[in-house]
Every structure is written in C-alpha cells, then in structure tokens.
Amino acid sequence: MSGAKQDPVADQPRDADRWAVYLVTDANQCAASGRSVPDTVSAAVAAGVRAIQVRAKDAHGGGFLEEVLAVADALAATPGGQDTALIVNDRIDVALAARAAGARVDGVHVGQSDLPAGRVREMLWPGAILGVSVGEPAEAAAAAPHADYLGVGPVVDTATKPDARASLGLGGVAAVCAASPLPCVAIGGIDVAATPRLRAVGAAGVAIVSGICAHPDPGAASTAYLDAWRSAKNRPPSARAEGRSMPASARPHLRLPRVLSIAGTDPTGGAGTAADLKSITAAGGYGMAVVTSLVAQNTRGVRGVHLPPIAFLNEQLAAVSDDVELDAVKTGMLATADIIAAVGAWLDAHAPAVLVVDPVMVATSGDRLLDADAEAAMRAFCRRATVITPNTDELAVLTHQRPATTQAEAIAQARGWAQETGTAVVVKTGHLHGPSAANLWVGPHGETHRVDAPRIETTATHGTGCSLASALATRLGSGESPAEALGWATRWLSEAIANGADQRVGSGHGPVDHAHRARRLQRAADPRPWTEADAVPRQWHHPDDVAPGLTPDAAACPPAGPWTSALWRAAAPVRARIAASSFVTGLLRGTLDQESFAFYLSQDAAYLTGYARALAALAVRAPSAAQAALWASASAHCELGEAELHRTWLAAHSEPLDVRSGPITDGYVWFLIGHGLASPYVVGVAAALPCMWLYAQTGADAGAVPHDHPYGAWIATYQDPEALAATTDALGVVEDALERASALERADAARAFLTACRHEAEFFDQATRRG
Numbered sequence: 163m164s165g166a167k168q169d170p171v172a173d174q175p176r177d178a179d180r181w182a183v184y185l186v187t188d189a190n191q192c193a194a195s196g197r198s199v200p201d202t203v204s205a206a207v208a209a210g211v212r213a214i215q216v217r218a219k220d221a222h223g224g225g226f227l228e229e230v231l232a233v234a235d236a237l238a239a240t241p242g243g244q245d246t247a248l249i250v251n252d253r254i255d256v257a258l259a260a261r262a263a264g265a266r267v268d269g270v271h272v273g274q275s276d277l278p279a280g281r282v283r284e285m286l287w288p289g290a291i292l293g294v295s296v297g298e299p300a301e302a303a304a305a306a307p308h309a310d311y312l313g314v315g316p317v318v319d320t321a322t323k324p325d326a327r328a329s330l331g332l333g334g335v336a337a338v339c340a341a342s343p344l345p346c347v348a349i350g351g352i353d354v355a356a357t358p359r360l361r362a363v364g365a366a367g368v369a370i371v372s373g374i375c376a377h378p379d380p381g382a383a384s385t386a387y388l389d390a391w392r393s394a395k396n397r398p399p400s401a402r403a404e405g406r407s408m409p410a411s412a413r414p415h416l417r418l419p420r421v422l423s424i425a426g427t428d429p430t431g432g433a434g435t436a437a438d439l440k441s442i443t444a445a446g447g448y449g450m451a452v453v454t455s456l457v458a459q460n461t462r463g464v465r466g467v468h469l470p471p472i473a474f475l476n477e478q479l480a481a482v483s484d485d486v487e488l489d490a491v492k493t494g495m496l497a498t499a500d501i502i503a504a505v506g507a508w509l510d511a512h513a514p515a516v517l518v519v520d521p522v523m524v525a526t527s528g529d530r531l532l533d534a535d536a537e538a539a540m541r542a543f544c545r546r547a548t549v550i551t552p553n554t555d556e557l558a559v560l561t562h563q564r565p566a567t568t569q570a571e572a573i574a575q576a577r578g579w580a581q582e583t584g585t586a587v588v589v590k591t592g593h594l595h596g597p598s599a600a601n602l603w604v605g606p607h608g609e610t611h612r613v614d615a616p617r618i619e620t621t622a623t624h625g626t627g628c629s630l631a632s633a634l635a636t637r638l639g640s641g642e643s644p645a646e647a648l649g650w651a652t653r654w655l656s657e658a659i660a661n662g663a664d665q666r667v668g669s670g671h672g673p674v675d676h677a678h679r680a681r682r683l684q685r686a687a688d689p690r691p692w693t694e695a696d697a698v699p700r701q702w703h704h705p706d707d708v709a710p711g712l713t714p715d716a717a718a719c720p721p722a723g724p725w726t727s728a729l730w731r732a733a734a735p736v737r738a739r740i741a742a743s744s745f746v747t748g749l750l751r752g753t754l755d756q757e758s759f760a761f762y763l764s765q766d767a768a769y770l771t772g773y774a775r776a777l778a779a780l781a782v783r784a785p786s787a788a789q790a791a792l793w794a795s796a797s798a799h800c801e802l803g804e805a806e807l808h809r810t811w812l813a814a815h816s817e818p819l820d821v822r823s824g825p826i827t828d829g830y831v832w833f834l835i836g837h838g839l840a841s842p843y844v845v846g847v848a849a850a851l852p853c854m855w856l857y858a859q860t861g862a863d864a865g866a867v868p869h870d871h872p873y874g875a876w877i878a879t880y881q882d883p884e885a886l887a888a889t890t891d892a893l894g895v896v897e898d899a900l901e902r903a904s905a906l907e908r909a910d911a912a913r914a915f916l917t918a919c920r921h922e923a924e925f926f927d928q929a930t931r932r933g
C-alpha cells in the first residue's frame with residue numbers, strides 16, 4: 163500500500179517549465195547501473211526534475227503497479243516530489259489501480275498503437291494529464307483535442323525503444339511543434355548537447371531515458387540536462403533568419419509582452435500607430451510605436467502623406483532597440499521601397515521572436531498607402547514574417563492573382579503563398595460578402611485554424627486591419643499558440659467593431675471601440691455590492707417597496723402574484739443587460755462562435771450538478787409534500803435530463819467535456835447551495851428562481867428558431883413546456899412563501915433573488931471573457 167497522499171498536482175503541470183526535463187524510467191537501465199527505479203526518480207527530483215513517467219515495457223500488470231506505487235512513495239518522501247507530475251506509460255488500468263490504492267498519479271501517456279486519445283480521455287479521471295506520442299503533424303492534430311501534451315520523436319534513432327519509427331531530427335521536431343497548439347516534449351536519444359537546440363526549435367521540454375537512468379550519477383545527469391535547458395534562450399536568434407518562428411505554444415507565457423508597431427499615423431486615432439497602441443494595450447501588452455509616415459487623414463479619407471527622412475526612421479528604430487528588448491513586432495504602412503529596405507535592415511539586426519506583417523497597400527477609404535513600385539519589395543518583405551495579415555485585395559497582389567470573391571478562393575491563395583514562402587497567412591474576409599467575417603490561420607505545413615465571427619452591419623471598420631494585426635502580434639508575443647492568439651484577437655475585434663459606432667467619432671468610416679472589452683471587464687471586476695440588490699429596503703412590507711417607479715413589462719412566464727411581480731420589476735435592469743449581452747444576442751442569432759458556446763456549455767454542465775443539489779436541499783426543507791416533489795423532480799431533471807444534452811452536443815462537435823467549474827460558476831453554485839441549506843426557506847427558493855425564470859424568458863425572446871440554427875437544439879430546451887410548467891409551479895411556491903414571510907425575511911429573499919439574477923448575467927457573460 164502506498165503512503166503517498168491522493169493529492170493531484172492538478173494545475174501545476176501547466177507551468178511553463180513543467181516538462182523542461184521529463185524523466186522516463188527504464189528498470190533495466192537503472193538496474194544495470196546498480197539502482198532501483200524509485201532511487202533514480204528521487205535523485206532526479208532532488209536535482210529539479212518535475213515530471214516523471216513510469217515505464218515498464220516488460221513487466222506484467224502486477225509488477226508495474228508495484229513499481230508505480232514505489233515511485234509514488236519515493237515522490238512523497240523527496241523534497242519537490244509533491245510538485246512533480248507522475249505519469250503512467252501505456253496502462254490506464256495500472257494508473258487507475260494505483261489511484262485506487264491511494265497513490266497520487268497525475269496522468270497517463272499513450273502511443274499511436276494504444277487506444278485512440280479520445281477514448282483514453284473518456285476513461286480518465288477529471289483533471290488527469292494525458293500525453294500522446296506523435297511523430298508527424300497529422301498525428302499531432304488528431305491528438306490535440308484530447309491531450310495535454312505531446313511526446314514528439316524519436317529525435318534521433320534510439321536503442322531504448324526498438325519499435326520506434328524513423329528519427330525526426332531537429333527539423334521534424336520543429337515541424338510538429340509548429341503545427342501543434344500543445345506543449346511538445348521531444349523524446350528519443352536526446353543528449354545534453356541537443357537539449358538547448360530542441361528548446362530553440364520550439365520543444366516544451368526533453369524527455370530523457372538512458373541519459374539519466376543509465377548514468378552512473380542520475381542526479382548529476384539531471385542537473386546537466388536542466389542546466390542545458392536553462393542555458394537556451396527562450397527564443398532562437400537564428401529562427402528568424404531561417405524564415406521560421408518558434409511556435410508560440412512552446413514559449414513560456416510572458417508576463418507582459420513588449421510589442422513594437424512600425425507604422426503610419428492617423429490623427430483621428432482610428433488606424434495606424436494610434437490603433438496599434440490601443441490594440442496592444444487591450445491585448446495585454448506594452449505598446450511602442452515607430453512612425454514611418456505622417457498621414458493627414460480622418461474617418462473620411464487621406465488628405466496628405468509626409469515621409470520623414472529615412473535617417474530619422476533609423477534613429478527611431480535604434481532608439482527603441484538600443485534600450486528595449488522586444489517580444490513582438492508588428493509592421494503596418496511602410497509606404498515606400500526605401501522604408502521597406504530600412505525596416506528590413508533593422509530586422510536583420512534585431513530579429514524579434516514574433517513578426518506580424520500587415521501588408522498595408524490601400525486604406526478602407528480607397529486611398530493608396532504603398533507606392534505602386536514598392537509591391538515587389540513588400541512581397542519580399544513579407545517572407546520575413548511569422549505571419550502576414552493581408553486583406554483579400556492585398557493577398558491577390560502578393561500572389562499575382564485576381565482578388566478572391568469567396569472564402570475558399572482566399573484560402574487557396576493563402577495556401578499557395580504559405581507553402582511557397584514558409585510564412586503563415588491570416589486570411590481576413592472583411593472585404594468579402596455574406597454573413598461570415600471569419601479569420602483563418604493558414605500555416606506552411608497545410609494546417610489551418612478557423613475562427614468564426616459574424617459580419618456586423620456597421621460603418622465602424624476604419625483601422626480593423628491594423629487592430630487585428632497588433633492584437634495578434636501581442637497575443638503571439640505573450641506565448642499563445644496561433645489558434646489561441648487568432649481566436650482572442652478575432653473575438654476582441656468583433657466586440658470592438660460591434661460597439662464602434664457608439665463612440666460617435668467622425669462621419670465616415672469610424673474607428674472601432676478598442677476599449678470596449680476592457681470597460682466591460684472593469685465593470686465586472688467592480689468589487690462593490692451589486693446595486694440592484696443594494697436597493698432593496700431593510701424590511702419589505704409592500705410590493706411597491708421594491709423597485710419603486712419601475713413600470714412592469716410582460717414576462718413569458720407570468721408572476722404568480724404581487725410579490726413575484728415586484729421581483730420581476732426589480733430585476734428589469736439586470737434582465738435588460740442579459741438580453742443585450744453579446745453572448746445572448748450571439749446565441750439567439752446563431753452568430754456566437756462555437757468555442758465560446760462550448761465553454762458556456764461545459765460550465766453549464768458543472769453548474770447543473772450544483773444546481774441539482776441546491777434544489778435537493780430545498781426538497782428536504784419544503785413545508786409540504788407537493789413542494790418537496792416539485793424541487794426533487796426539478797433536481798432529477800437537471801442531473802439526468804439536461805446534462806445529457808451537454809454531453810451529446812460537446813461530443814458531436816468534438817469539443818472536450820470539461821466539467822471543471824470556473825470561479826464564476828462556483829460562486830453561483832455555492833451561493834445557491836448555501837442559501838438552500840442555511841437560509842430561511844423563502845430565501846432559498848427566491849435564490850433558485852432566476853435560473854428557471856430567466857431561462858424561460860430567454861427562450862421566449864428567441865421566438866421561432868429556424869431549423870438550421872446552430873444552437874437550435876439548445877434554445878429548444880429554454881422553450882421546453884415541462885420546464886415552463888416547473889417554472890410556473892416554482893413561481894407559485896415563491897409567491898406563497900413571500901406572502902407568509904416576515905418583512906425582514908422577505909427583504910433577504912428579494913436580495914437573494916436579485917443577486918441570483920446578477921449571477922445569471924455573469925454566468926452568460928463568462929464565455930466571452932476568456933483569455
């Protein structure tokens with residue numbers, strides 16, 4: 163029996179350095195150098211290794227289990243062992259058995275010949291780490307939705323794994339890393355000298371077998387690997403020269419990416435350096451700007467361009483690079499071949515880890531921003547980039563083709579470009595027509611990441627290209643993968659475009675609202691008590707005491723009497739906020755991106771489990787059998803009926819069913835359970851009501867949903883007649899309980915009701931706050 167505590171390292175393995183040096187054990191090699199596997203593990207962990215995989219190719223199940231338990235004990239007894247991930251190779255059953263025996267096991271690693279990663283994930287416990295061995299980008303892509311990290315190899319031919327495939331070399335590892343959004347740990351014949359080079363091509367760590375197990379001093383060997391890992395720069399100075407960037411996924415997340423924009427100006431603040439600085443700030447970076455050209459322009463068009471001497475451009479560039487280390491560079495309007503040459507020369511000397519080139523040629527207004535004879539120079543300049551962000555017209559110029567008129571044509575042009583140059587392309591579809599304004603990342607190895615966004619009916623599109631490229635550079639510079647970075651930038655920009663017109667700036671193509679998201683989050687972060695609940699009087703004697711002056715509006719599920727009617731009126735402001743939220747409007751229109759919906763759904767699954775328990779508590783405390791039955795059957799419905807829909811939708815859309823609840827979900831759930839268990843019954847039922855009542859209202863607001871609506875099946879649950887009947891019954895219970903309650907309890911119940919409404923608003927909104 164293992165003495166190790168069942169206390170998973172859970173979130174720790176997501177640390178940037180978790181996989182730096184990953185020891186994979188081999189009992190034969192340990193034995194040959196006179197040591198047990200647990201002793202080898204202890205020595206490695208004492209030296210600073212923080213990930214261990216127990217591998218026992220030849221052992222039978224029982225022997226393997228013994229070895230895992232012994233390693234778990236060794237970890238429990240070694241300083242640093244608590245923070246060390248313990249992964250079991252191949253055998254899910256052994257991992258489960260070890261956990262059943264009380265050992266802390268954190269996950270499982272499987273190969274291509276084991277069960278498919280998605281199946282393995284279904285068998286694992288929540289929060290388990292799943293690693294998958296891959297040898298090519300296609301395998302990485304298949305494993306990515308299910309795994310937490312990838313083992314990439316073999317790097318060189320190795321004797322420890324006789325069944326291994328042809329070695330990948332540094333280039334092969336780089337290709338898989340570049341195509342993968344997950345941390346990629348290189349494995350297979352890695353010596354100390356190769357370690358920093360693997361880090362430089364994008365590996366998140368090195369997995370070592372013989373280099374440590376067969377070494378006479380495993381502790382010293384571990385130290386040597388760790389030192390070699392740390393000696394490598396986070397980003398490879400040579401990568402840019404090779405025209406390849408280090409994949410963002412493998413870089414540790416930087417605290418504050420320092421991002422330089424090299425672009426023209428817009429005195430009305432909507433495009434160029436002004437837009438770039440706002441976008442970099444909004445995306446979480448420190449923004450800097452070098453001005454290539456002074457542009458007299460506004461929302462209606464360009465009036466004049468003044469180009470400062472090249473020598474002065476060089477002076478600006480040197481002033482930045484002499485003093486500040488850069489995590490990302492974004493270029494915009496470069497205007498002339500001379501400027502392109504000067505910026506190119508500076509980039510030769512100061513290769514940033516991330517270079518986003520927005521090949522600005524023509525403004526939204528139709529004015530030229532790049533000399534006609536500089537197109538060839540821009541084409542060559544683009545090859546320096548990590549990624550370029552042309553609009554469809556610019557993509558056509560770069561690829562010598564006619565402008566694409568469909569997304570498929572634009573993607574085909576981008577593919578050709580990416581394959582030929584090795585530089586990724588973000589295909590922007592703002593200039594096309596149709597309901598979608600999606601962005602797509604098209605990489606040199608054929609990989610694409612599509613981020614859906616709805617086309618917005620607005621004139622506020624001045625500077626959208628500048629803003630997207632700057633936000634993208636910032637998120638890539640912070641260490642995000644291409645898919646993550648483009649996802650964040652697209653969602654943020656979509657909100658900025660949708661709210662741009664409210665700024666009332668200019669009469670032409672107005673600027674986007676770069677700060678909209680920040681303002682929304684600032685409001686959400688306000689720690690003061692929620693005002694709607696604050697407004698309830700200390701005692702509530704009469705229905706008019708709550709929400710005086712608010713005129714009633716119709717509820718899809720009508721109030722059951724004067725008290726619930728008063729609650730409905732008091733909730734009007736927060737109800738309006740929910741109805742206008744970008745999540746709910748996007749959901750009802752069907753324009754919400756799938757990733758946000760999947761996040762919402764997984765939180766809702768977690769929520770329902772808690773809500774079912776809050777309802778069960780109310781059943782226990784109900785004053786009558788009829789009320790107990792109402793809450794008990796609603797509880798059973800949540801636990802069984804509704805959660806099933808979550809599972810089937812997520813599975814059908816290949817989205818992971820992640821039932822870990824986030825802080826917003828947790829806050830709401832425990833608020834409900836707390837009131838259900840510990841507050842007067844009237845307070846508990848008032849707290850539980852908004853979940854039913856506001857959902858019914860959202861369903862009614864949705865109206866008839868077309869059969870091809872992407873979230874039609876989901877919205878139908880809001881309109882479910884059984885749920886409506888339960889809501890009507892619940893309203894009767896709350897009305898009755900309020901009628902009988904004391905004035906003090908009634909006020910508490912109203913506050914709990916309004917606070918629950920606010921929780922509902924936060925709950926919807928959380929899906930659009932990620933990142």
Ligand SMILES: Nc1ncnc2c1ncn2[C@@H]1O[C@H](COP(=O)(O)OP(=O)(O)OP(=O)(O)O)[C@@H](O)[C@H]1O
Nearest residue numbers: 526553590591592593599616617618625626627628
């Ligand atoms: N009406 C719109 N609705 C939604 N998204 C839009 C709209 N117009 C542009 N976008 C988004 O803004 C980004 C840039 O758009 P676009 O393709 O127009 O680039 P651009 O022409 O380079 O912009 P700029 O005018 O700043 O140079 C894209 O991600 C696009 O999807």
Ligand SMILES: Cc1ncc(CO)c(N)n1
Nearest residue numbers: 426427433434495525625
């Ligand atoms: C300076 C500058 N860069 C880019 C654009 C593209 O909109 C613009 N209008 N102005």
Ligand SMILES: [Mg+2]
Nearest residue numbers: 522553627628
């Ligand atoms: Mg543009």
